[in-house]
């Protein structure tokens with residue numbers, strides 16, 4: 425029976441001698457633990473001695489992997505990333521928001537081909553995998569079919585979303601004529617084509633870029649279409665004060681975007697609200713009551729938006745997860761860096777807001793929960809991912825802490841949040857398959873992707889007519 429379970433052809437893999445942080449409801453940690461992977465799922469979790477005794481006869485010798493006391497964790501979930509923007513890394517650094525959007529990002533995105541989206545997603549996916557991400561929520565990009573092809577090849581899990589706008593000042597010509605009906609129809613077609621493909625690793629969501637680029641008709645039709653197909657909606661929400669001011673003046677409401685979305689019954693448990701920086705107390709209450717999920721992107725918020733009220737949201741019971749945002753607004757697509765920043769920025773905000781320090785704000789346990797359990801809830805996939813539990817999908821990462829970045833080890837959870845670097849991510853498994861092993865990306869040729877992506881980015885910038893000031897221009 426070596427390598428398969430009795431009566432089935434599922435491959436059995438046993439990872440043992442690991443320090444396992446399960447993130448299960450009891451927050452169990454096994455200091456010398458093992459996990460049995462059968463096919464794409466977790467068959468057993470427990471102390472190494474017990475697992476070896478009960479399961480080793482089912483596994484081939486080469487399927488018994490000694491992790492030599494390394495950490496085994498659930499794969500991280502990045503809940504807000506623009507995979508299509510990876511080729512635009514560095515095109516909009518240190519510019520104001522309107523220049524960022526109108527002169528750099530929209531020309532860039534509106535000139536992308538499906539092949540560009542494919543290469544951009546491959547390049548971004550490599551960085552995601554290297555930071556321990558096994559699942560991500562696309563924030564809204566140009567060519568979902570290009571993204572889907574890349575995700576399938578990389579071996580990742582993803583909720584893919586098209587960037588959707590049907591109104592707005594300064595939109596590129598080829599975008600400005602999309603009606604609400606066309607936006608909904610094109611997304612339904614993408615849903616039919618890609619939802620639940622790649623062995624169930626790909627899901628398709630509805631997108632709303634932001635309220636300033638959505639008519640009322642589009643908002644309501646998106647709400648209803650997502651309900652009908654039982655899928656999620658990914659939207660940028662309350663990013664800047666100007667957005668709230670515009671909503672107040674044009675939609676006749678006494679506060680901003682969230683108040684308006686509550687009024688039209690768009691706040692529901694399938695809404696993933698990215699950023700959500702400018703909310704008042706009542707709006708935090710609306711999110712909590714409706715079980716809206718929030719993707720907090722610390723680096724991007726610091727650069728472009730401001731301090732999100734994360735501590736208050738968590739205290740109100742809101743599910744907050746972490747995202748990197750896109751390469752032109754963060755540059756680093758590392759969820760490991762976001763974990764570190766999330767804790768520090770929100771501790772710093774406490775001192776700034778209250779005039780007194782509070783190092784206990786957003787502790788490491790909370791941050792680790794944000795990128796695992798809360799991430800899974802945010803992408804509506806927590807019945808299958810987010811923790812290492814029997815029956816869940818085998819999405820997990822091996823962290824090697826035995827390097828200058830992490831030793832000595834005392835408190836394992838705080839070490840993972842405050843010390844771990846991307847380089848400590850040793851191996852990554854998604855859906856029972858290794859997609860990175862011993863730091864090597866397995867399913868795509870990393871060097872080839874880098875080379876093709878660099879060429880494609882130069883061509884794209886030329887087509888888009890984006891020219892950076894000479895001192896900034898590398899090529």
Ligand SMILES: [Zn+2]
Nearest residue numbers: 563698749750
């Ligand atoms: Zn975004």
